[in-house]
Amino acid sequence: MKKIACLILLALGVSAFFSLAATAQQQPPKEKNAALQTQAQPEKIIPAAKNIRERTAIYVFVAWLWAAIFVLIYIVRLEIKEADRLLDLKFYYNGKK
Amino acid sequence: MKAKNIGRSLAGWFEERLGLSAVMNFLRKKTVPLNKHTIWSYTGSAILLFFGVQVVTGIMLAFYYKPILEEANKSVARIMTEVPLGWIIRSVHFWSASAMIVTVFIHLFSIWMIKSYRKPRELTWMSGVLLLVVSLVFGFTGYLLPWDDLSLSATKVGTDIPRSIPIVGEWVTKFLRGGEDVTGDTLSRFFSFHISVLPLVLLLILAVHIYLIQKQGMSLPLSAEAGKEKQKELPFWPNFVYREVIVWLVLFGALITVAVFLPPSLGKAADLMAPAPKGIKPEWYFLFLFQTLKLFPGKILFINGDTIAVFLIVAAVVLFFFLPFLDNKPDRIKGKVITWLAWATIAYAIGMSVWSLLT
Numbered sequence: 001m002k003k004i005a006c007l008i009l010l011a012l013g014v015s016a017f018f019s020l021a022a023t024a025q026q027q028p029p030k031e032k033n034a035a036l037q038t039q040a041q042p043e044k045i046i047p048a049a050k051n052i053r054e055r056t057a058i059y060v061f062v063a064w065l066w067a068a069i070f071v072l073i074y075i076v077r078l079e080i081k082e083a084d085r086l087l088d089l090k091f092y093y094n095g096k097k
Numbered sequence: 098m099k100a101k102n103i104g105r106s107l108a109g110w111f112e113e114r115l116g117l118s119a120v121m122n123f124l125r126k127k128t129v130p131l132n133k134h135t136i137w138s139y140t141g142s143a144i145l146l147f148f149g150v151q152v153v154t155g156i157m158l159a160f161y162y163k164p165i166l167e168e169a170n171k172s173v174a175r176i177m178t179e180v181p182l183g184w185i186i187r188s189v190h191f192w193s194a195s196a197m198i199v200t201v202f203i204h205l206f207s208i209w210m211i212k213s214y215r216k217p218r219e220l221t222w223m224s225g226v227l228l229l230v231v232s233l234v235f236g237f238t239g240y241l242l243p244w245d246d247l248s249l250s251a252t253k254v255g256t257d258i259p260r261s262i263p264i265v266g267e268w269v270t271k272f273l274r275g276g277e278d279v280t281g282d283t284l285s286r287f288f289s290f291h292i293s294v295l296p297l298v299l300l301l302i303l304a305v306h307i308y309l310i311q312k313q314g315m316s317l318p319l320s321a322e323a324g325k326e327k328q329k330e331l332p333f334w335p336n337f338v339y340r341e342v343i344v345w346l347v348l349f350g351a352l353i354t355v356a357v358f359l360p361p362s363l364g365k366a367a368d369l370m371a372p373a374p375k376g377i378k379p380e381w382y383f384l385f386l387f388q389t390l391k392l393f394p395g396k397i398l399f400i401n402g403d404t405i406a407v408f409l410i411v412a413a414v415v416l417f418f419f420l421p422f423l424d425n426k427p428d429r430i431k432g433k434v435i436t437w438l439a440w441a442t443i444a445y446a447i448g449m450s451v452w453s454l455l456t
Contacts, residue, residue: 045363047177047184062354069350073343080339087336 009071124334130317131329137207138315139344140200146345147197154190164288166281169244170366177363188360192352194236198382201232209439212427213316219421224306226418231299236380238291244284245364250373253279261403319428378453385449386410
């Protein structure tokens with residue numbers, strides 16, 4: 001079960017990384033710089049997704065993050081059960097195996 | 098098999114030179130008492146998690162931030178609009194700062210309530226109070242760095258407060274500002290404090306704090322010390338650490354989620370000549386102090402009201418610092434009064450903060 005969980009996590013990670021990296025590509029810095037300089041500075045800059053693609057990527061990223069967290073929590077809970085079982089068996093005695 | 102053998106030889110090579118197995122043995126011997134207060138034991142490592150996030154995101158922001166008067170606001174705007182995912186990194190840094198300070202307050206008040214500062218843990222408490230002060234100064238110095246109207250005005254007000262202290266007040270204000278007024282010198286000074294002086298000070302005090310915790314072990318509740326209840330224990334490694342990992346994962350996920358959906362905005366570059374915007378307020382963790390200062394009239398018996406307010410606040414912090422020595426009989430009535438004071442302080446801070454937000 002642990003191996004399957006790790007594989008799911010890896011698959012989620014790889015897919016999310018590449019989709020996020022692809023969406024995070026913005027205009028080349030030079031073009032952006034020029035654009036920013038010609039514009040008057042706005043009163044307030046409120047960061048937000050610029051288009052539907054970016055917004056979707058953000059939602060996908062957050063969904064991936066929580067999926068990965070739940071998988072990791074599942075794995076860690078298995079480790080906790082094992083550690084508690086060993087503790088009950090008094091496997092660790094005075095901190096030494 | 099070959100990979101395992103290589104791994105074992107490598108581990109043996111490092112063990113011969115670093116002797117890390119002694120640390121692992123120590124961690125295995127260390128135990129965490131299991132009782133109704135164990136939940137508060139997770140707050141310490143949560144603070145470390147948020148601090149780690151601050152360091153990483155802070156370094157990433159420092160790659161692009163320029164601590165110069167003409168460029169500070171523009172560089173933050175660039176981070177938010179041009180640098181890929183820059184706005185998320187800034188948002189994570191912003192929210193992690195608040196999360197760290199909230200957790201520090203929770204940690205401190207939980208220690209106060211369960212009186213973990215009893216002998217021999219007085220120094221642990223005192224180092225903890227210093228860490229709280231350093232965390233608040235981190236927040237104060239970081240607030241100026243975007244150099245927008247709000248942060249400039251808040252810094253002007255904040256650095257003006259020490260002026261009301263007799264004799265040294267003027268000097269303290271000039272030292273903080275790097276001159277009479279808040280200028281570009283203040284910005285570079287605050288930036289230096291924020292990224293070099295304060296991290297070094299914090300790491301030094303943190304090292305002492307963690308050393309003391311490891312040396313003295315985790316404290317027991319009063320009732321357990323009196324032998325009224327049998328104490329269950331959990332080994333720190335690996336049982337408690339695995340549980341902490343779950344807490345870290347949830348906190349990290351919550352931090353990223355909040356940062357992504359509630360990113361902070363950036364105002365236009367501060368104008369040194371412009372008057373302060375109406376209704377300026379400091380960051381949330383200073384609101385109760387800000388509101389307290391507003392309560393005091395201009396003069397009280399020929400003494401400046403601000404001077405009295407600052408002295409009272411400093412006196413409260415000093416009493417807070419020496420709390421283990423004041424609460425030397427925690428199981429008596431005095432101890433119960435001090436616990437009641439903790440609740441009163443929390444209620445006061447929340448009440449004054451809400452009042453400040455509403456006015």
